[in-house]
Amino acid sequence: MKKYASSTDVARLAGVSQSAVSRTYKPGASVSEETRRKVLEAAKKLHYRPSMIPRIMLTHRSNLVAIVIGGMYNPFYATVLERFTVKLQETGHQVLLVHVESGHSLDAVIPRLASYRVDAIVSALAILSPESADDLARLKIPVVSFNTPVKNEWVSSVSCDNAGGALQIADLFLERGARRFGYIGGPSDSPANEERLAGFRERLTERGISEIAVVEADFRYEGGFQGVVEMFSKPNSPDAIFCANDLVAIGAIDALRKKIGLRVPDDVLVAGFDDIPEASWAAYDLTTFVQDAPRMVDEALSILHASIAANASVGEVRIVIPAKLVERGTTRR
Amino acid sequence: MKKYASSTDVARLAGVSQSAVSRTYKPGASVSEETRRKVLEAAKKLHYRPSMIPRIMLTHRSNLVAIVIGGMYNPFYATVLERFTVKLQETGHQVLLVHVESGHSLDAVIPRLASYRVDAIVSALAILSPESADDLARLKIPVVSFNTPVKNEWVSSVSCDNAGGALQIADLFLERGARRFGYIGGPSDSPANEERLAGFRERLTERGISEIAVVEADFRYEGGFQGVVEMFSKPNSPDAIFCANDLVAIGAIDALRKKIGLRVPDDVLVAGFDDIPEASWAAYDLTTFVQDAPRMVDEALSILHASIAANASVGEVRIVIPAKLVERGTTRR
C-alpha cells in the first residue's frame, strides 16, 4: 500500500546509510563511486526519486513559483504564461497556476500560496491592493507585477511603455489625415488601459484636439464590437479609432465592416495594442504595438531569480520596456 | 530571519498545546470555543497559516493536480486550462502547470511530478507512451488523458467523437453540392487528427469518392495558410476543405481569399473543429464543431475526483463526448 520508496528503503537495499542515499542525489557531495553505484542500482530497482516535500521543510525552498492570472482568453496572456512556464522549468522551478477573477485582488489567494511555501509570485492582475502587498512583504515572498506598474516598495513590476505607444498612435493617425478620434478601452480600473488613453489624449490635446469619443468596454472582442456600435450610433463619428488591445480592435474592425458597413482603413483607421497572433491574420492585418512579451518575461524572471537568490525582494524595481509600432493595413491608405 | 510562524509558536503564545492549534484548523475537531478563540487570536498576531508541506508528508495528499499541456497557442487549450484551473481551485486543489513540447511524451516530467507528490495528472498531450503509463501506474498516480483516447488500463481518457464529427462534415459538404474534397490536417502522430481524417474519408468513400487531397500541416494558422497554398498549386483543386481545427481553417480561409483569390463559401466550402472564439468572429463566421469543452473538463474532473478519493485510478474509463455541428457562413450558399 506504500506508494513511494523512501531514501531509507533504498539505503537498506543498497546496504548503506540513508545519508549516503541523500548525498548521491546532491551534486558535489562527498560519495565514493562505489557507494553511488550501489545506491543508484537500488534506487532503480525501487523506482526511487527523492521527495521534494521534506526537502522543502528543511531548506525552505520549494522551487515553486506561483503565476496569478486573471484570464487566458487574451492570447497575449496565454503566450506570456507559456513562456514563463517553459523558462521556469528550464531553471528547475515549477509553476503553480492560480486563477483570480480579473478585477479582483490577490488578497484571497495569498494564504494558499504561502501555505505551499512558494518561492515567488508573478502577478498579471490589474489590481494589487496595498494590503496584499503588505502581506507579501511580511511573508517575504518576492512579487513581480506583470504589465501593471505598482507603487509599493516590496513589489517589483515589469510593464511596457503604454503612454509612449499611445503617443505614437496619435501621431500616426494625425499623419494619415484623421480628423475625428475615438478610443475604445478596457475597464477604467486597469492601469494599462488608463495609461494608453492618457497618452492618446495628451498628444491629441497638444495638437488642439480635445474632442475624443471614448467608450469604456472590456478587453474582449465583443467589447470592441459593441463599442463601435455604440460609438457610431452618435453623430460625428470618428475616422480613427485606437483600441485598448488587439482583441478589442479586431472586434471593432468586424463591427465597422459587417455591421456599420464602413471600410477599414479607407473610411476608418484602426489600431490596437499587444500584437497577438490574430493581429497579423490576413483578414485583419492590424496596425498595433508589439509588446515585447519575451523580453518582458525575461526581465521579470531575472528579477525573480535575483529575489529568490537574495531570499528577499530586490525591492522597488520598475522596468518599462519600450513598445514598437508595427504599421499594417488598417492605417494605410 | 524566520519567515513563517509555526503551530508551536502559536501554541506557545496562546498558552495551549500544539495539538490544540492543529485541531483549531481541522473542521469538526474537538476543541472548546475558549481554546479556539485563544488560538485564533494568537494566530492572527503571528499571521499564522498552517503549512501544507508537513501535512503532505503525513496525509500523502498534496492537493496538487498537474496539468500537462503542449501549447497554449490554440485558444481551445487556453480555455480548457482556464476552466480546469478555476474548477480545481473551487474544490481546494492547486494546479501545477507543466509544459511539454508538443510531440513529446510525459516521460521526462513524471519524476518531477512524483517528487511533488501530485494527487493526479491531466495530460493534454497527444502522445502518452506505454512506458509513461506504466510508471504512473506503479506510482499509483491517476491520469486523465484529455482529448487523446489512450489504450492503457491505468489511464482514463475524455475525448470527443472526432470520427462522428468528421462524418457529419462530409455529409454537409455533399449536401451543399461539393465535388472535390480536401483535408488539411495536423501532424499524423496526433490521434485526434487521424480520427478526424479517417471519419471524413470513410463517409466520402461510402459515397464513391476515393480521391481526397490531403495536406499534412501543423495545428496552427500558418499551417492552414500554407496548406491551401500547397493544395491549390496542383490541378483539380478542391471545392470543399475540412480542416483539423479552427486555427487551421482560419488560415485556410485567409489564404483562399487573400492569396488564391477565391471566395468562401461561394467557390470553396470550409469547415473546422473546436469552435474557438475566433471561429465566430464576423470576418470568418466559420462552420465548425463545438467540442463541448466545459463538459469535457467536468467529466475529466469527476474521474479525477473519484480516483483521488479511491486513492487509485478508477481504471480504464473512456468517455467520448459527442460533438455538435454549428453551421455558419463558410458552408452556406
Add this chain to the structure above:
DNA sequence: AATTGATTTGACTAGCTATGCAGTGCCGAT
C-alpha cells in the same frame, strides 16, 4: 457525594530528507 459518560487536552510520534558532526580507514610524510 459518587459514578458515569462525554468532552477536551497534551504528550508523543510518524512522515522523509538534508546536514552538522564525529568517526573510520587510508595515504603519504615526517
Add this chain to the structure above:
DNA sequence: ATCGGCACTGCATAGCTAGTCAAATCAATT
C-alpha cells in the same frame, strides 16, 4: 612508527503538522 590530512561514512537531529492515545476535566445523573 607516528602523525596530519583526506575522502568517505553513519549517527543523530531539525523541520512542522496530523493524528493516536491516555489523561484530565467537565456535566449530568443517581
